[in-house]
Amino acid sequence: MQIAERQTTEVKSSKPKFFEKKQIQFRSFLTQIDIQLYIINCDRETNKIIYISIYLYRQIFNWFELYIRKFNEKSTDNWNNTTKKIFAFYTIFKKKLEQIFGDIDIQYTAEKYLEQIRQTSSASIYTTEFQQIISYLDYNNNIYIWLFEQRFKKDVKNELIQIDRSTELAKIIEIAVKFDNRFYKRKFQRRKTRQKPDQEFSNRFRRRKEQRENQR
Numbered sequence: 768m769q770i771a772e773r774q775t776t777e778v779k780s781s782k783p784k785f786f787e788k789k790q791i792q793f794r795s796f797l798t799q800i801d802i803q804l805y806i807i808n809c810d811r812e813t814n815k816i817i818y819i820s821i822y823l824y825r826q827i828f829n830w831f832e833l834y835i836r837k838f839n840e841k842s843t844d845n846w847n848n849t850t851k852k853i854f855a856f857y858t859i860f861k862k863k864l865e866q867i868f869g870d871i872d873i874q875y876t877a878e879k880y881l882e883q884i885r886q887t888s889s890a891s892i893y894t895t896e897f898q899q900i901i902s903y904l905d906y907n908n909n910i911y912i913w914l915f916e917q918r919f920k921k922d923v924k925n926e927l928i929q930i931d932r933s934t935e936l937a938k939i940i941e942i943a944v945k946f947d948n949r950f951y952k953r954k955f956q957r958r959k960t961r962q963k964p965d966q967e968f969s970n971r972f973r974r975r976k977e978q979r980e981n982q983r
Contacts, residue, residue, distance in 0.1 A: 797864075816853065830867065830868075834850050834854070884918055890946075894943070922946075923943055
């Protein structure tokens with residue numbers, strides 16, 4: 768079955784990632800799919816469902832395979848009520864997915880992730896994950912700021928302690944990312960400086976070796 772693509776726009780987007788079963792990402796997955804469906808101008812309900820099934824993975828696709836086989840192999844008169852509803856309404860299909868594979872207690876899951884999250888790479892990646900997690904929660908803004916600062920690497924955390932704390936999480940995020948980028952540049956520069964003498968020694972050794980070989 769072909770899905771018509773939007774001809775009136777040149778908007779491009781990256782394809783949604785396959786959804787396996789990380790429940791905290793379920794809502795983001797559906798949002799990505801909705802965006803992609805809009806961009807390719809996929810309006811028919813059945814086409815939407817076929818399209819989203821491409822990005823279901825492992826046990827989630829295994830659940831949907833039963834309905835896909837009925838869709839391909841049987842006439843609509845031989846479909847049961849569940850199959851008819853799933854392929855007739857995209858919203859029903861999404862609700863069915865959420866009932867089976869979504870998180871029945873997303874707030875509890877988000878709190879567990881919030882306890883575990885730490886900055887292990889760039890501040891940008893950390894802040895993105897942090898904001899995704901707290902979008903499921905309803906804490907006081909000061910609590911978010913305190914938790915956000917505590918999970919940073921030592922260098923960034925020490926810098927944040929020394930400045931006047933903003934009451935806006937977005938402002939703290941902006942400052943923290945700048946600090947982290949600055950530390951990264953410093954570390955990169957120091958690494959480059961240390962490597963330079965080694966490179967010079969290596970070049971000098973290579974030139975002497977070439978000179979000896981040419982003298983033979």
